[in-house]
Amino acid sequence: MRDLTEQILELIRVTSTSLPPDVEAALRRSVEQEEPGSAARGAMETIIKNIELSRQKSTPICQDTGTPIFYVYYPTGWSTLKLREQIRSALAEATKRSYMRPNAVDAVYDKNSGNNLGGEDFPYIHFEEVEGDELTIELMLKGGGCENVGAQYSLPDNRLGAGRDLAGVRKVVLDAVQKAQGQGCAPGILGVAIGGDRGSSYYASKKVLYDKIGERNSDPKLAELEERLTAEANEMGIGPMGFGGKTTVIDTKITGMHRLPASYFVSVSYMCWAYRRRKMTVKGDEVSYE
Numbered sequence: 390m391r392d393l394t395e396q397i398l399e400l401i402r403v404t405s406t407s408l409p410p411d412v413e414a415a416l417r418r419s420v421e422q423e424e425p426g427s428a429a430r431g432a433m434e435t436i437i438k439n440i441e442l443s444r445q446k447s448t449p450i451c452q453d454t455g456t457p458i459f460y461v462y463y464p465t466g467w468s469t470l471k472l473r474e475q476i477r478s479a480l481a482e483a484t485k486r487s488y489m490r491p492n493a494v495d496a497v498y499d500k501n502s503g504n505n506l507g508g509e510d511f512p513y514i515h516f517e518e519v520e521g522d523e524l525t526i527e528l529m530l531k532g533g534g535c536e537n538v539g540a541q542y543s544l545p546d547n548r549l550g551a552g553r554d555l556a557g558v559r560k561v562v563l564d565a566v567q568k569a570q571g572q573g574c575a576p577g578i579l580g581v582a583i584g585g586d587r588g589s590s591y592y593a594s595k596k597v598l599y600d601k602i603g604e605r606n607s608d609p610k611l612a613e614l615e616e617r618l619t620a621e622a623n624e625m626g627i628g629p630m631g632f633g634g635k636t637t638v639i640d641t642k643i644t645g646m647h648r649l650p651a652s653y654f655v656s657v658s659y660m661c662w663a664y665r666r667r668k669m670t671v672k673g674d675e676v677s678y679e
């Protein structure tokens with residue numbers, strides 16, 4: 390099996406230092422929405438400068454290089470053991486080269502491993518076998534500040550008057566945005582999962598964040614709710630980094646799941662403006678990045 394350590398190292402470098410085109414385009418559109426001379430506009434302009442500089446200098450977009458979350462879609466015959474080893478070596482090297490800050494802290498002994506490698510749980514690597522002959526590795530770097538403002542609700546929620554339906558989902562998602570204020574480094578992107586159990590629901594709310602900005606759910610009901618939530622969140626006046634203004638959320642992505650009759654969970658994963666996610670595809674000898 391081919392050794393992809395160098396190519397994975399490049400995936401990590403690109404993800405940490407260069408935001409994907411769809412995210413950058415959405416952020417640039419947001420600058421124009423804010424009043425010239427306002428604090429919100431200033432915050433958006435600083436964000437854009439930051440994006441340009443970090444790409445030019447190949448330095449991390451944010452000092453918190455986040456939790457590395459890998460999704461590997463591998464054709465039959467590839468060894469997941471070897472791929473895991475290669476991902477871990479590439480991540481340790483990326484840390485040495487300062488593309489990544491050492492972010493893996495043992496929660497029991499409060500000790501930083503220094504190289505972004507924890508036990509089996511850091512980095513997070515999900516493997517899925519797929520048909521065909523293409524290997525794809527997707528990487529998301531999820532910041533800690535925005536992770537802290539993620540939320541999970543068990544419906545019905547009497548305090549919010551949220552029942553077990555899409556109207557209830559709308560209420561709790563807007564509650565999560567209200568509570569986050571600017572602390573998740575707005576403007577944010579909302580990943581929402583409806584259903585599942587507590588674990589699978591949070592997991593799905595993050596997975597949906599791998600979809601591109603503007604991609605709508607194929608279910609028209611959910612697509613409509615995605616657009617409505619983005620518009621309503623932007624009417625809250627929280628704005629970039631909490632400075633007020635029109636850009637609180639640049640997109641909302643929802644996924645529907647099955648649930649037990651007894652439970653109705655809604656999980657909200659909040660992604661900050663440093664929406665770092667990239668993909669590498671291997672086909673034969675060719676490796677491409679997007």
Ligand code: SF4
Nearest residue numbers: 451532534535574661
């Ligand atoms: S939430 Fe995002 S932008 Fe804010 S400090 Fe963390 S990684 Fe950086």
